[in-house]
Amino acid sequence: MSDYRDIPAEKVSPASEAYNAAMPVTFCAGCGHGTVNVLLSEVIEELGIQERAVMIAGVGCGTASLFVQNIKRMAVPHGRASDVATGVSRVLPDRVVVQYSGDGDACAIGLAGLLHACARRENFIVLIYNNNAYGMTGGQLGPTTSEVVPTTTFIQGRDKEIMGYPLDIVELAKALPGCVFAARERITTGKNVFRAKKTLKKAFEYHVDGVKGIKLIDFLGNCNVNWKGAQTFTPVTANQLIEDEVSKYFVQGTVKEPK
Numbered sequence: 236m237s238d239y240r241d242i243p244a245e246k247v248s249p250a251s252e253a254y255n256a257a258m259p260v261t262f263c264a265g266c267g268h269g270t271v272n273v274l275l276s277e278v279i280e281e282l283g284i285q286e287r288a289v290m291i292a293g294v295g296c297g298t299a300s301l302f303v304q305n306i307k308r309m310a311v312p313h314g315r316a317s318d319v320a321t322g323v324s325r326v327l328p329d330r331v332v333v334q335y336s337g338d339g340d341a342c343a344i345g346l347a348g349l350l351h352a353c354a355r356r357e358n359f360i361v362l363i364y365n366n367n368a369y370g371m372t373g374g375q376l377g378p379t380t381s382e383v384v385p386t387t388t389f390i391q392g393r394d395k396e397i398m399g400y401p402l403d404i405v406e407l408a409k410a411l412p413g414c415v416f417a418a419r420e421r422i423t424t425g426k427n428v429f430r431a432k433k434t435l436k437k438a439f440e441y442h443v444d445g446v447k448g449i450k451l452i453d454f455l456g457n458c459n460v461n462w463k464g465a466q467t468f469t470p471v472t473a474n475q476l477i478e479d480e481v482s483k484y485f486v487q488g489t490v491k492e493p494k
């Protein structure tokens with residue numbers, strides 16, 4: 236694999252194939268980030284919007300998504316993806332702007348920006364990979380961590396007497412009138428992945444058809460590398476924990492669509 240610094244300057248652009256080919260994707264083996272990116276790539280291609288799509292990636296494991304799709308993209312400071320997506324979508328209203336964030340980026344430091352975007356009825360798509368932890372920094376407890384997910388800071392899972400309850404971003408967003416589509420899907424089994432793609436494509440279709448507002452999908456996925464507990468997780472056992480336990484803490488499916 237060549238280094239991106241070896242590519243001639245005229246060939247290095249935010250959407251150049253040469254740049255993508257030189258940059259390794261850093262998703263851990265078995266992480267659902269890769270699955271979500273495959274679905275996103277398929278939907279963009281199927282709808283023929285590659286030239287219009289712009290990805291705004293917040294800081295986190297998902298930042299590597301910038302080197303998956305051959306589309307325009309921007310890396311932004313931690314927690315500011317919604318703010319930058321707001322600016323891009325307002326200045327370039329013909330573009331399909333997609334915010335791609337982890338639950339830490341979107342639901343902790345970026346929560347105010349996201350909810351205010353929903354309140355203002357900004358016009359972009361929000362995709363959140365929710366692994367119930369701060370994955371990039373080592374698996375610490377985050378705002379969405381449920382009681383059954385062991386983290387490096389709370390080995391037994393969230394202690395609600397100390398840290399309160401996990402935040403459900405779908406429930407929060409759907410209450411705001413500017414959020415016109417809100418859903419949650421699990422990236423855990425083949426059947427669930429197929430369903431997730433249908434939901435993802437529906438959100439994009441609403442956007443392309445001119446429905447203005449925030450379209451938000453929260454994807455429940457694993458962090459089998461950083462979830463720490465009595466057992467050592469594999470992608471299979473981590474996904475099973477989501478199926479059996481984690482999903483009980485969060486509303487499932489599509490909970491809001493345009494009327």
